[in-house]
Amino acid sequence: MARVQLKPDTELDDLVAAARRGESVVLVEGDKPVAEIVPVRETTPTTEQAALPPRVPGRWKGLITLxxxxxxxxPDDELKMWEGGD
Known part of the structure; x- marks a missing residue:
């Protein structure tokens, strides 16, 4: 994985080209990683997924009650857990 120091003159095209070749590039400021450019994995739906009907908004309306x-x-203790507290 390449590490690239962020500079105003860094060519984004070169970094995108690296991602197209399958490389991951980490952008750093000083010694601190701040972003990563990674190749996009193209996916195709599985046969099971392709057979599913399209999703319809409101399909479950009236069928679920809370x-x-x-x-x-x-409660405060549970809220802290959801927010990443101790």
Whole structure:
């Protein structure tokens, strides 16, 4: 994986060309990595996925009910866990 120091004169075209060749390039500022340019993996749907009908918005409307307590604020300890706290 190449590491490239961010400079105003760095050619983005060269970095994209590297990604097209299958290389990953890490952009760094000083010693700190700040971004990564990676090749996009093209995917094709599996036979099972291709056989699924298209998704329809509202298809489940009225079929799922939530208890009113679902919308209550979370307790502080649980909220901290969701927010990445200890």
């Amino acid at each position: 208890d009113e307590s679902f919308f209550d604020p979370l």
